[in-house]
Amino acid sequence: MQLRHLFILLSCTSALTFASPHYQTCASCHGAQGEGNAAMQAPALAGQSATYLARQLNYFKSGIRGGDQSDTLAQQMRAMAGILPSEAAVQSVSLFLANLPRTQPAVTISGDADKGYKLYNMKCGACHGPNGQGNEALKAPALAGVGDAYLARQFTLFKTGARGSHPEDKPGRQMKMMSTHLSNDDLRDVLAYINTIGR
Amino acid sequence: MSNKLFAVLISAGLLVGGFWLGQHLATNSPVALVGDADRYTSNAAARITAGTALDASVGASGTGTTIDVFNGESIQAAVKRASSGDIIRVYPGTYQETVYIDKDDIWLTGVIQRGHWPILEGNHTLNDAILYSGNNITVENFRITHYKGNAIMGQAGNNFLIRNNHVIDTGVYGIFPQLGKNGLIERNILSGIEDAAIYVGMCDNIHVNNNEVFENVAGIEIENTRHAIVENNKVYNNTGGILAFITPGLPIKTTYDVIIRNNFISDNNHVNFGAPGSIVAGVPSGSGIVVMAADQVTIEGNIITNNKNVGIVITDHQSFANISLDPESDPNSDQVAILNNVMFNNGYQPINEISALKLVNLIKNDVDIVNVGTSADSCILDPGKYVTLGLDDYGRCNFSDTHGTVSYLLPEPAEPHPFTDTEKGKMAYYGICTGCHAYNVRMIGPPVQIIQALYMDNPEGLADYIAKPIKKREDYPEMPAQNYLSPELRLAVAKFMLGVDNQGQFNDPALNQNP
Numbered sequence: 001m002q003l004r005h006l007f008i009l010l011s012c013t014s015a016l017t018f019a020s021p022h023y024q025t026c027a028s029c030h031g032a033q034g035e036g037n038a039a040m041q042a043p044a045l046a047g048q049s050a051t052y053l054a055r056q057l058n059y060f061k062s063g064i065r066g067g068d069q070s071d072t073l074a075q076q077m078r079a080m081a082g083i084l085p086s087e088a089a090v091q092s093v094s095l096f097l098a099n100l101p102r103t104q105p106a107v108t109i110s111g112d113a114d115k116g117y118k119l120y121n122m123k124c125g126a127c128h129g130p131n132g133q134g135n136e137a138l139k140a141p142a143l144a145g146v147g148d149a150y151l152a153r154q155f156t157l158f159k160t161g162a163r164g165s166h167p168e169d170k171p172g173r174q175m176k177m178m179s180t181h182l183s184n185d186d187l188r189d190v191l192a193y194i195n196t197i198g199r
Numbered sequence: 200m201s202n203k204l205f206a207v208l209i210s211a212g213l214l215v216g217g218f219w220l221g222q223h224l225a226t227n228s229p230v231a232l233v234g235d236a237d238r239y240t241s242n243a244a245a246r247i248t249a250g251t252a253l254d255a256s257v258g259a260s261g262t263g264t265t266i267d268v269f270n271g272e273s274i275q276a277a278v279k280r281a282s283s284g285d286i287i288r289v290y291p292g293t294y295q296e297t298v299y300i301d302k303d304d305i306w307l308t309g310v311i312q313r314g315h316w317p318i319l320e321g322n323h324t325l326n327d328a329i330l331y332s333g334n335n336i337t338v339e340n341f342r343i344t345h346y347k348g349n350a351i352m353g354q355a356g357n358n359f360l361i362r363n364n365h366v367i368d369t370g371v372y373g374i375f376p377q378l379g380k381n382g383l384i385e386r387n388i389l390s391g392i393e394d395a396a397i398y399v400g401m402c403d404n405i406h407v408n409n410n411e412v413f414e415n416v417a418g419i420e421i422e423n424t425r426h427a428i429v430e431n432n433k434v435y436n437n438t439g440g441i442l443a444f445i446t447p448g449l450p451i452k453t454t455y456d457v458i459i460r461n462n463f464i465s466d467n468n469h470v471n472f473g474a475p476g477s478i479v480a481g482v483p484s485g486s487g488i489v490v491m492a493a494d495q496v497t498i499e500g501n502i503i504t505n506n507k508n509v510g511i512v513i514t515d516h517q518s519f520a521n522i523s524l525d526p527e528s529d530p531n532s533d534q535v536a537i538l539n540n541v542m543f544n545n546g547y548q549p550i551n552e553i554s555a556l557k558l559v560n561l562i563k564n565d566v567d568i569v570n571v572g573t574s575a576d577s578c579i580l581d582p583g584k585y586v587t588l589g590l591d592d593y594g595r596c597n598f599s600d601t602h603g604t605v606s607y608l609l610p611e612p613a614e615p616h617p618f619t620d621t622e623k624g625k626m627a628y629y630g631i632c633t634g635c636h637a638y639n640v641r642m643i644g645p646p647v648q649i650i651q652a653l654y655m656d657n658p659e660g661l662a663d664y665i666a667k668p669i670k671k672r673e674d675y676p677e678m679p680a681q682n683y684l685s686p687e688l689r690l691a692v693a694k695f696m697l698g699v700d701n702q703g704q705f706n707d708p709a710l711n712q713n714p
Contacts, residue, residue, distance in 0.1 A: 121476045122523050126645035127653075130476065130674040137671040138653070177652040181639070 020096035022089045025080065035103040036147050041073055043150040047102035049134050052141040053094035055171070057081045061090075064169050068162040073153075105147035107195045109188055116193030119186050123178065132197050139171040144197040151194070155179055155187055233578035233594035234536060239497075240603035244426050244456055249605050253406055256612050257383045258337035258360030259306035261286050274298045274307075281305055289341070291315035295322060299683040300331040303615075309340030321346030321369065326679030328369070331356050332630060334615050339363050348679035349375050350389075353382070355630030357613040362386050371643055371676060372398045373415070376405075377634045378451075380613040385409050393472055393676075394479050394643065395420035396437070399427060400634055401451040404607045408432065416473040417442050417482060418464075421493070423451045426607035428458045439482040440467040440506065445492035446478060447516060447525030448637030448646065450629060450703025454493035458601050461500040464488060468507045474676055476641055481519060483508045483550045490532045492516050499538035499601050503545060503567070509553060510545035510585075511537065515572035518552075523640055527701060535577040536596050542567040542585050553588070562588055624691030627684065628699060632692065635678075638701040644678055651697055661693035662686070 031037050034046030045053060059065035060081035066074030084090050120132075124143070129135045132144035143151060157163040164176030182190065239245075247255070263284030266277045270292025277287045283304040290310045294317060300307070307329070309317040319328045319341055326348035329338055336353070337360040343350040350366040353359050353376035361384045366373040368391035375398045376382050382402060388411045389396035395417040399405050405427040411434075412418040418437040421427050422444045434440040441464060445454045464487045473480035482489060485508030490496050492515055503510040516522050516530035524530055546565035549557070553569055570577075570589035578596035579587070618626040635643035636650065654661040666689055668678040681689060698705045 118523060122639060122641050122646060123648070125476065125674070126641070126649045126672060129672075135672065137669075173655070174652045177655060178649065181648055 020092045022084055022093045023096055025083060026093070029080075033103065034097050034100045036105050036150070038106065038108070038147070038149065041150065041153075042077075043147050044103045044105050044145055045097045046100035047145060048098060048142055049136060050091075050094040050098035051136065052134070052139070053097055054090050055139075057084060057090045057094065058087075059169065059172075064166045065163060065172070067166065071157065071162050074157075074163075102142075102145040102198070104145060104198065107148060109148040109152060109191045109195070111188035111190075111192030113189070113192040113196050116186075116189035116191070119182070120190050120193050123181055124190065127174075127178075132194050140175075143194050148191045148195055151191060152187060155182075156184075231594035232597040233576055234534070234597045236597045237603075238598050239601040240598075242604045245604040245607055246610050247606055247608060251605070251610075253383055253385070253408070253606060253608060254360055254362075256609050257335075257358045257381055259286070259304050259335050260284055261306050263304075268294075270294075278302075278305065278307075289317040291317055293318045293320050295320050295325065297325055297327050297683065298329045300329070300333050300336055303333040304335040305331075305333060306337045307339070307341075308337065309342075311340055316340065316342040316365070319343045319346075319350075323347065326370075327352055330354060330683065331359070332626075334358055335612060336360070337362075341365070342367070344368055346370050347677060349373070349634075351375065352631075352634070353377055353379050355379065355616050355618070355626055357381055357615060359383070365389075366396070367391055370679075372396075372634070373412075374398070375400065375634060376402055378402065378616070378630045380404055380616075381609045382406075383408075383608060388412075390414045392416065393474065394477070395422075395442070398422065398634075399424050401449060401629070402427070404609055404613070406430075406606050406608050413437060414469055416469075416471055416479045418467065420444060421454065421457050422446050423449050423454055424457070425453065426456045428460070428604075428606055430458070430460045430462065432462045434462055435465045435467065436469050437467045438469045438471040438473070438479075438484045439486040439489050440464040440503075441487070442482070442489045442491070443493040443496045444478075444489070445516070445525075445528050445530075446637055446640065446642065447522060447528055448640040448642075448701060449633050450699075452525070452528045455495045456607070457493060457496045458604065459488060459496065459498045459501065460601060462502075464501055464503045464506070464510075466505045468505070474643065475674055478522060478640070478642060481522065485509070485548060485550075486512055487545060488512070490514070490535055491519055491522075492528065492530050493532055493535075494529070495534045495536075496532065497536040497538065497601055498540060499536075501540045503540055503542045506545045507548040508546065508550055509569050510542045510567040511540075511569070513568075513570045513574055513577070515574075518571045525638075525640070525701065531573050531575065533575045533577065535574055536598075537568065537579040537593075538596060538598075538600060539580060539584075546586070556588055560588060562586070623688055624693075624695035625705065627688055627692035628695045629703065631681070632696060633703075636696075638699070643676060645672070645675065647696060647699060654693070654697060658690060658693040658697055661696065662689040665689055665693070 029040040029042040036044030060078045066078040127140040134142035158176045158179035164172030265286045268289045286306040328343045329351045332354040335358045339362045342365045344367045346369045348370045349372045350369045355378040357380045359382040363386045366389040371394045373389040373392045373396040377400045380403045384407045392415040396412040396415040397419045402424045407429045410432045413436045416438045418434040418440045420442040468485045487503045487506035487510040490513045564586045566588045567585040568587045578594045580596045638647045665681040
């Protein structure tokens with residue numbers, strides 16, 4: 001009995017100081033459980049693919065992502081990625097986040113989820129997976145549990161070319177090409193569908 | 200006693216009288232007559248007459264020499280040796296191989312001895328059993344089983360003849376001529392196919408008769424195809440019986456002039472086991488005949504029973520699950536004609552959408568025929584015979600049968616497709632890839648648009664993938680290897696696929712990347 005309590009206590013404290021010490025600073029924007037923070041416009045990261053997270057962190061570091069001066073939020077995140085001292089730190093924080101349970105950020109966008117399902121199935125699912133869980137083989141991240149406002153903003157960044165234009169960003173260029181095939185209205189419906197996943 | 204009889208007689212008389220009155224009123228009411236009275240008697244598209252053998256202008260000539268293949272030998276080796284005109288006779292035995300015929304005029308025939316057939320066995324590992332890209336090919340008398348892809352696939356070959364084959368538990372499509380003109384599919388038996396058992400894709404002048412198809416997702420599918428007759432087939436216990444469709448996103452944009460007649464279409468209540476999200480996965484279990492976006496489909500003389508959802512449904516692209524619109528295709532089914540059919544005990548367990556429509560229209564009985572969406576200039580010969588829903592705009596057909604039209608097969612063999620050598624990539628794309636990949640719609644494989652994003656400037660990578668595909672998506676089946684194509688052709692089709700648009704035209708791939 002006693003032992004078990006002690007164990008729970010220990011695991012709690014370790015969660016507070018984080019399995020990956022590098023996550024300490026990140027939590028202020030991305031939340032203690034990686035659940036994101038709407039006020040900071042920071043996406044949920046919990047349960048996202050580790051390889052995707054690590055790629056994005058390295059992209060931020062090298063300016064492949066967020067190099068566009070107009071994108072102030074990405075600029076912010078670039079500075080934060082810079083504090084990760086090494087590739088090992090990038091890997092450890094990414095693995096830590098990938099192992100956190102997926103969250104359900106609040107819904108902020110409304111649309112026709114049935115229509116959105118059809119569109120998703122035609123235009124997104126072949127890369128992002130049938131339930132928005134992502135696909136490692138195709139380098140496509142999970143879209144479920146990330147947060148609709150953030151996704152909408154990223155989609156627009158791909159459309160305008162602020163993200164996915166760098167010649168070394170092959171996955172980003174793939175996504176940029178897909179972003180031209182969906183109107184803003186259709187995007188709302190797709191996000192409404194993504195919001196229903198897991199609820 | 201005698202009083203009772205009298206009463207019965209009187210009420211019978213009243214019934215007859217009422218019936219007569221109803222008929223009389225019906226003919227007097229101003230229902231529009233729809234369609235040309237001579238639509239099927241002086242039908243310009245039908246050029247052969249009764250008495251002509253259906254196989255007169257299709258299949259191989261058999262004018263060359265005969266090559267025998269015995270158990271333990273390879274059919275493909277015989278095809279390699281054969282020249283046009285030759286007959287390849289395959290004796291009973293088990294053949295574990297993929298046969299690819301890229302020559303014209305080859306007659307591939309199985310020899311059936313005392314009930315023993317030649318069996319093509321895929322062992323659940325081989326993709327396709329028989330592929331042909333030549334013209335005037337005959338494939339007959341084979342038992343084909345346990346392949347993962349297609350049993351018999353035609354790739355832009357004209358004048359084909361596919362008859363008397365048994366296809367059991369074999370992959371995605373059973374008999375699948377793609378982009379062929381003038382072809383006959385008869386007396387085959389197919390079962391256990393997870394998409395369409397007989398799938399006629401982007402073809403012209405086709406005849407499908409006396410086949411038996413059961414326990415497939417779709418029995419017989421006429422898709423993006425013109426001038427076709429489907430008759431005398433036995434179609435039972437599939438998810439959907441006979442389908443006449445336009446699939447959006449293919450380079451050929453129309454389906455019209457289709458006759459579906461004298462078929463047995465019963466008990467098509469099989470659970471849908473199509474890949475989730477694919478087009479056929481949207482076919483509700485219990486559908487006898489489905490017409491979607493196809494024009495000039497005439498349905499006559501069929502016996503349609505025990506299809507729990509509905510006997511016949513006519514619908515459009517908007518109303519169908521798992522479909523998006525193609526701006527180049529008319530989404531409606533127009534000029535549909537329902538002549539005399541025998542229909543009973545259909546619609547006893549309809550899908551929610553149909554139940555809701557019944558509620559709104561105050562219909563309590565089980566429904567035989569449903570129309571959803573607009574359908575211009577359509578007609579029904581005798582609406583009183585069936586329980587119908589949504590057919591208020593249908594007129595009375597101005598013609599009562601299709602007997603004047605025997606077949607749309609051609610009197611003379613069709614010319615080969617006019618693809619030049621430099622257009623090889625286009626031919627392979629039209630003839631092979633569009634069987635599973637539509638431009639912006641999910642068919643069996645992912646949409647072409649998505650493949651273009653994945654491989655935008657990397658045709659070599661695409662060519663490598665199709666030679667030896669690996670499984671990447673949990674909710675899609677495996678892509679069959681195209682390693683029977685030469686490396687040059689694989690690269691040519693890869694380049695074509697990366698530049699093609701929704702019309703099937705080739706553009707500079709760079710344009711597709713930055714529209």
